[in-house]
Structure formats: C-alpha cells, structure tokens
Amino acid sequence: MDSFTYQNGRLCCEEVVLEKIAASLGTPTYVYSRDAIERAYLSYAQALEGQDALVCFAVKANSNLAVLNVLARLGAGFDIVSQGELERVLRAGGDPSKIVFSGVGKQPAEIQRALEVGIFCFNIESDAELDRVNEVALALGKVAPVSFRVNPDVDAKTHPYISTGLKENKFGIDIDHARAVYRRAATLPGVEVVGMDCHIGSQLTEIRPFLDALERLLKLIDELAEDGISIHHLDLGGGLGVCYTDEQPPSPDEYVAAVLEKLAGRQIKLVFEPGRSIVANAGVLLTQVEFLKHTGDKHFAIIDAAMNDLIRPSLYNAYQEIVPLTLREEGEALAWDLVGPVCETGDFLGKNRLLNLEPGDLLAVCSAGAYGFVMASNYNTRCKPAEVMVDDNQFYLVRERERLSDLMKGEHTLPADR
Numbered sequence: 001m002d003s004f005t006y007q008n009g010r011l012c013c014e015e016v017v018l019e020k021i022a023a024s025l026g027t028p029t030y031v032y033s034r035d036a037i038e039r040a041y042l043s044y045a046q047a048l049e050g051q052d053a054l055v056c057f058a059v060k061a062n063s064n065l066a067v068l069n070v071l072a073r074l075g076a077g078f079d080i081v082s083q084g085e086l087e088r089v090l091r092a093g094g095d096p097s098k099i100v101f102s103g104v105g106k107q108p109a110e111i112q113r114a115l116e117v118g119i120f121c122f123n124i125e126s127d128a129e130l131d132r133v134n135e136v137a138l139a140l141g142k143v144a145p146v147s148f149r150v151n152p153d154v155d156a157k158t159h160p161y162i163s164t165g166l167k168e169n170k171f172g173i174d175i176d177h178a179r180a181v182y183r184r185a186a187t188l189p190g191v192e193v194v195g196m197d198c199h200i201g202s203q204l205t206e207i208r209p210f211l212d213a214l215e216r217l218l219k220l221i222d223e224l225a226e227d228g229i230s231i232h233h234l235d236l237g238g239g240l241g242v243c244y245t246d247e248q249p250p251s252p253d254e255y256v257a258a259v260l261e262k263l264a265g266r267q268i269k270l271v272f273e274p275g276r277s278i279v280a281n282a283g284v285l286l287t288q289v290e291f292l293k294h295t296g297d298k299h300f301a302i303i304d305a306a307m308n309d310l311i312r313p314s315l316y317n318a319y320q321e322i323v324p325l326t327l328r329e330e331g332e333a334l335a336w337d338l339v340g341p342v343c344e345t346g347d348f349l350g351k352n353r354l355l356n357l358e359p360g361d362l363l364a365v366c367s368a369g370a371y372g373f374v375m376a377s378n379y380n381t382r383c384k385p386a387e388v389m390v391d392d393n394q395f396y397l398v399r400e401r402e403r404l405s406d407l408m409k410g411e412h413t414l415p416a417d418r
C-alpha cells in the first residue's frame with residue numbers, strides 16, 4: 001500500500017487527502033492510485049526487459065475502463081474470460097493482438113468476436129472447446145491461434161476456492177491427456193497450435209509451486225517436439241500473491257527471475273497473466289461508520305459498505321486491513337466487528353479490529369483494488385459504489401455511483417389484466 005500514506009494524521013492516496021474524496025463523492029467509494037498500478041505493472045515489464053514476453057493483465061481482477069486504459073497506455077496485454085471483458089479492453093484502447101482469452105466455457109459468439117478482432121491466443125480448456133473453436137474459425141474462414149491450459153496437478157498451497165491446478169479442479173486439461181489433445185489439434189484445419197498455458201491458483205506466496213508447474217510443462221513441451229509440434233509461447237498464468245497483512249510473497253521481479261533461470265537456453269516467448277499483484281494494493285474502499293452498537297460482550301460498528309460491495313471477507317474469510325482516514329489522539333481503542341447493512345450474519349468486512357471509533361468516522365478497507373468492485377452485486381437492492389482514480393494531486397470519478405433507476409432498468413411487472 002505504498003501509495004497510501006498518512007500525512008499529518010490524514011490518510012492520502014498519492015497527494016490527495018482521502019477525506020476530500022469522501023466529502024465530494026460520498027461513500028462507499030473505491031479509490032485507485034494510478035501510480036501504484038503503473039509501478040506494479042512496470043515491475044513485471046522491467047524484469048522482462050530484453051525478453052520476448054507479454055504481460056497480460058487479468059481483467060477479472062479489476063475491469064474499470066480507467067484502470068485498463070492506464071495499463072493499455074503502458075503497452076500491457078490483457079487476459080480476458082468473456083466478450084464483456086473483451087469489449088472493455090477494446091474500449092479502453094487495448095491492443096487486440098496482445099489479448100489471451102481464458103475460461104472454461106467460451107460461447108460461439110464470443111469466439112467469433114475474438115477471431116474478428118484478431119486476438120493473440122485462445123487458451124483452451126477441454127476437447128469439446130477445441131472442437132467449438134475449430135468449427136467457429138472454419139465457418140469464418142479463419143485459423144484460430146490456440147494454446148492448451150494444462151493442469152499440472154501441483155498444490156498451490158492457497159485457499160481451496162482459488163486453487164486451480166489440482167487434478168480435482170474443473171480447470172485445464174489433465175497433463176497425462178494433454179499430449180493426445182495437442183496431437184489431435186495439430187490435425188484440425190481451423191486451429192493453429194501456438195502455445196501452452198497453466199494457472200495453478202491465486203494469492204500464491206511461494207515460488208516453488210510455480211516452478212514445479214513450469215518443470216512439468218517443459219517436459220511436455222519436449223515430448224511434443226518429438227511429435228513435431230512446436231510451442232512458441234509459454235503462458236504461466238497469474239497467481240502471484242500480495243501482502244494483505246503479514247504475508248511475504250516474492251516480488252514480481254524475484255518471480256520472473258526464477259522463471260527466466262529455469263528457461264535459460266530455450267527459445268520461447270513468455271506470457272504472464274497477473275491480476276491481483278497489479279491492482280490489489282493500488283486500491284481502497286472508503287466507508288463511513290453509521291452506528292456503534294454494543295451487544296453482550298461484542299462491539300459492532302455498522303458501516304455503509306457491505307458484503308455486496310466487497311465480498312472477499314464474507315466469501316473467503318479474507319483479511320483486509322481497515323484503517324481510519326483520520327488518526328484520533330483521544331479516546332480508547334476497542335475490538336470492533338465491522339459489519340454492513342445487509343441482512344446476513346456473514347455480512348462483515350472485518351472482525352475484532354482494534355480501532356478508536358466514533359459514529360460518522362471515515363475508514364478505508366485496504367488492498368481492495370483486486371476482486372473488489374468487480375465482484376460487487378446489487379444484493380438487497382443496493383447500488384454499486386462509485387470508483388475514483390487518483391493521479392498525483394488530482395482525483396477523477398471513473399465510474400459513477402449506481403442509481404436506483406439503474407437497478408430497475410429492464411424489469412417489468414405482469415400486465416394489469418393478469
């Protein structure tokens with residue numbers, strides 16, 4: 001969270017006092033630092049300088065157009081999982097020839113659109129999907145560049161909901177079956193085999209599982225070479241973890257250096273699909289304390305942000321720091337559960353947090369730039385928060401707060417005579 005610092009007791013994003021944003025746009029509001037996003041992206045890009053490589057930001061982590069545009073301006077590629085994400089990248093000025101299309105269930109119309117705009121590669125996850133891509137490409141008179149997502153069966157040692165590289169997960173093609181799929185693909189006229197990919201999980205805090213996966217993929221690449229199938233790029237997916245509290249994940253440059261060492265002497269283009277490590281610590285969620293409530297031996301702070309705005313604590317029991325926008329000298333800190341207005345016991349953003357609170361206080365939920373707004377919902381018919389980007393000493397509204405009229409758009413009651 002280097003771009004969020006206290007200056008004279010007030011939390012700032014770059015050179016903007018966060019209270020100013022809350023006063024002008026209300027809460028809950030997501031705030032992103034342009035500088036933090038750029039620095040995180042550049043830590044990958046610079047570690048890869050001089051290499052044939054592509055850093056494709058995983059759009060699912062944060063798909064705000066301003067975020068995508070900042071990355072597109074730096075020459076980033078993008079990892080998408082839907083036509084919706086594709087259209088966002090194009091709208092934000094992203095280069096289609098740097099897009100990889102991941103995901104287990106691509107629709108024919110999505111494949112068609114991606115072929116029309118000329119993406120870099122389809123990351124294919126099953127035999128049936130290979131046939132679908134082949135058919136759509138043939139119908140358009142095109143050849144689809146494809147890679148297969150190989151499931152290397154390694155333990156990413158992360159939360160079971162975000163671990164994806166084990167045999168029992170729905171993702172990818174079993175490594176023991178992959179050679180056969182590649183051979184079949186080589187015979188299909190609508191596809192051209194260009195790459196191999198994997199993604200073993202998210203929020204990894206060690207390099208070892210990445211290297212284990214890499215070793216297994218390299219072995220497969222060598223076997224395919226014996227079959228006359230050459231792999232031009234290797235996509236290692238995303239997954240590098242960040243510090244939410246006291247984790248000590250490797251930095252992007254340490255991770256990239258370890259990968260490059262393993263690849264020494266090989267002529268292969270490298271692709272990465274980082275999401276969280278680019279944006280998580282570039283964002284916070286601003287929220288206000290509505291009421292303080294004491295029941296039994298518990299202290300509840302009811303805040304205006306809820307699980308529908310940021311679901312990670314409720315869904316994964318994820319820990320994100322919560323800090324005051326203004327440090328208070330007087331008064332006593334208590335252990336608070338910070339809960340939202342949604343009617344669910346699981347609606348909390350933090351539990352047992354030692355804070356010195358008063359009603360009306362403004363707080364920041366930290367590390368909220370990844371899988372924050374993108375996972376927000378309208379549960380309880382609540383409007384999604386506004387999004388703001390800070391650039392040095394200026395802030396810009398990059399997504400308006402939803403209005404109730406937006407929420408009822410497209411809904412109809414039955415005719416009066418029914």
Ligand code: LLP
Pocket residue numbers: 058061079102103162199201202203237238239240273274275276277312316370371
């Ligand atoms: N590539 C693929 C194919 C993926 O499935 C993912 C994330 C990424 C790249 C980016 O991974 P990252 O660098 O962000 O770890 N909602 C969860 C995280 C789900 C990750 C899903 N896949 C969370 O809030 O922790």
